[in-house]
Each structure stands twice: as C-alpha cells, then as structure tokens.
Amino acid sequence: MRGEGYYSERTAGARNVINDAGAMVFDAIRDLPPTNTLRLADFGAADGGTSQQMWDMVIRKCRETDDERQIEMIYTDLASNDFSTLFRMMQGMQGDPTHAYQNHFENVFVHGCGTGFHKQLMTSESLHLGFSATAMHYVSAKPMEIPNHVHAVCADVGSKAAFGEQAAIDWQNILLARAEELVPGGRFICLNFGIDEEGRYLGNTGGKHMFDHFHKFWRAIRDDGSITKDEYERATFVQYYRTIEEFCAPFMDPDSHVSRAGLVLKSSYTKLTKCPYEAAFKSAEGKMSNREYAENLIPTMRSWSETVFKTALRGRESSEINKIIDGFYQAYADEVAADPEGHAMDYVHIILDIEKTAS
Numbered sequence: 001m002r003g004e005g006y007y008s009e010r011t012a013g014a015r016n017v018i019n020d021a022g023a024m025v026f027d028a029i030r031d032l033p034p035t036n037t038l039r040l041a042d043f044g045a046a047d048g049g050t051s052q053q054m055w056d057m058v059i060r061k062c063r064e065t066d067d068e069r070q071i072e073m074i075y076t077d078l079a080s081n082d083f084s085t086l087f088r089m090m091q092g093m094q095g096d097p098t099h100a101y102q103n104h105f106e107n108v109f110v111h112g113c114g115t116g117f118h119k120q121l122m123t124s125e126s127l128h129l130g131f132s133a134t135a136m137h138y139v140s141a142k143p144m145e146i147p148n149h150v151h152a153v154c155a156d157v158g159s160k161a162a163f164g165e166q167a168a169i170d171w172q173n174i175l176l177a178r179a180e181e182l183v184p185g186g187r188f189i190c191l192n193f194g195i196d197e198e199g200r201y202l203g204n205t206g207g208k209h210m211f212d213h214f215h216k217f218w219r220a221i222r223d224d225g226s227i228t229k230d231e232y233e234r235a236t237f238v239q240y241y242r243t244i245e246e247f248c249a250p251f252m253d254p255d256s257h258v259s260r261a262g263l264v265l266k267s268s269y270t271k272l273t274k275c276p277y278e279a280a281f282k283s284a285e286g287k288m289s290n291r292e293y294a295e296n297l298i299p300t301m302r303s304w305s306e307t308v309f310k311t312a313l314r315g316r317e318s319s320e321i322n323k324i325i326d327g328f329y330q331a332y333a334d335e336v337a338a339d340p341e342g343h344a345m346d347y348v349h350i351i352l353d354i355e356k357t358a359s
C-alpha cells in the first residue's frame, strides 16, 4: 500500500465495509469467556485509518457498558508497512483526529507487529479477538507470472490453478496460526475479498470489468513500446480471490488440520458493498463532471494497485517509472471521463466469524 495516509484517505469503501462489521465485533467481544484484560488484533491493517472509526466505536460501546478492562490493540501488517503513520493517527497527530481513540479512552495500549499473518504472531492462547479486513487475498508467494493477464481471477486455467493451490495452503496456515494465538473461546472475524455465489468480485459486479481495464491499458503500453514484454508479464497481482466454498472448506471436514486445531465456523456470508464514489457521482445529479468522477474513482483503484505496476518496472529510473505509471492511470481516467457508465469499484466480501473452541 502507498504510505503516509494515502491508502486510507482514498478508500472510503473499505472503511464502510469495516464500519458495517462493528456490531459483529462488539457482539463477539461481549460473548467472550470472562477475561481480566482484552487483547485485540487487526491483521493487515495498512495505516489503520480504515478501521479506526470501527475500533473507536467498539471501545466506546465497551466503556458505555461498564467494560473497563485494559485493552491491548495489536496492529499487524508487512514489515514494509507505514506503521509510523498508523501510530500517529491513533494518537491524533495525523489526519482527522475524530476517531483517534487513544485520546478518548484510558487503558488502551496500541502496538504494531511487522510480520506477515501467515505465521503465528503472538504467544499461544493470548489473543481474545482477531479481526482482518480486505487483506487475506494476498498470497504469501507469487507461484508464477500470469502470461496473458494481470490477475488470477481472469487468468488461464493453469495459472488460476497455481494461484488457487497457493491460496489454499496460505488459508490453512493463516487459520492454524490464529488457532494457536486465540484463547479458548476466542474469535476471529474476517472480511475477505472473494467471489460470491453469483461469480461477482471486486470491480466485476455487472458493469465494466476493472481488472480487464487494468490489463487493457497495461497491454497498450507494451504494444506501443513504452514497456517491455518482461515488464508486461511481471505485472501480476500477488492475489487470489477465494470462493465462499474455498473459504469454508477447512471447516467442513472434521478431520482437517483446522478442525483438529479447534476452529469452528460460526457463520459465513457474502456481501456486496456499492462503490461510494459512483454513488456520490450519481447522487450529484449532474453537479459533478465526468472528469471529477474519474479523478475520484481512479485514485481509489490506484491506492492498492499501483505498487504492482511500479514493481514490474523495477530497474528503471524512478522518474521514468512515475511517468509511465501516471500515463497508465491517466488512460484509465480518460476512458472513465469520456463515458463513466458502468465504471465503478464495488466490493465483494466473504464475511467469516470463526471461534476457537473452548476444549
């Protein structure tokens, strides 16, 4: 993710999805077995900005219901994450301080962990509630470069299978690590990008297909000689969108490693969240120009995708990389501005509520 708060400032949709899960998180905390303190974790939190309002709301509800337990909040992400921005935001030193909950409540202790979530990140049986939003579609390793597209979701059968295998291994590792960390009766709530029962996924919900557009403009700059064939192929998202069946599979088999580690699935469902930028454009009823809409929509796509395309150009001067990447997103923005109909980034999540059994 781009740092310095760029990610959370441009991802209103991700924040809306998390805020909607606030009641579920609070109910799970209320249902925990009795504890003296509360240890919470937000896995793959980026700069923390998108979940800040939700955590502020959850902690407020705890305090309003006379839950005065000390709270330890652990934010996890990759070592490369901009944790400095995260810590500053929680203390109201950066960005909008409205939900800087460290300023609102006593006895809330914020920590960061820069190790990937495929591993165990905290001591055994010490975590009461884990939460993760829009992060576990990242696979731990790229099994291959996809030859004729940028994303596994649109790849050839062989490439898709290779990513699917990696994602299955990763999902098992993620779950086994959480099983180890959670106290008996602890919960893990995750909102993951995935494919719903109607085959819909991020940026492909009936209108223009976002990943096909990324690919179209990336291929165009290969075809006009701006980038090489190798650079074109290196732009492979290290991601896989699991179906709800793939998410649930480890829980369906009582003999799976995950079931034997004590995890049970309390609930699962899919959720479509409409693109807030498109909603604002439509409700403006002509008061927002097509160009303004394009300039709102493209940065939200850019906030999480840019790193893939920039990395594909490694070895070039950074000024040259920036020029190519600016041109790439500009081409997409120009197409949206010319005809916005169908261009949007709706989110599709698979929502899972998982419990570590008490025995």
Ligand SMILES: C[S@@+](CC[C@H](N)C(=O)[O-])C[C@H]1O[C@@H](n2cnc3c(N)ncnc32)[C@H](O)[C@@H]1O
Pocket (backbone or CB within 6 Å): 001, 011, 014, 015, 018, 043, 044, 045, 046, 047, 050, 051, 076, 077, 078, 081, 115, 116, 117, 118, 132, 133, 134, 135, 136, 138, 140, 304
């Ligand atoms: C799209 S952002 C989501 C951020 C935030 N949770 C939200 O919902 O807005 C995905 C985050 O997952 C992080 N991430 C990817 N792979 C990870 C891993 N193996 N371990 C921890 N974090 C990871 C990325 O660095 C990024 O910050």
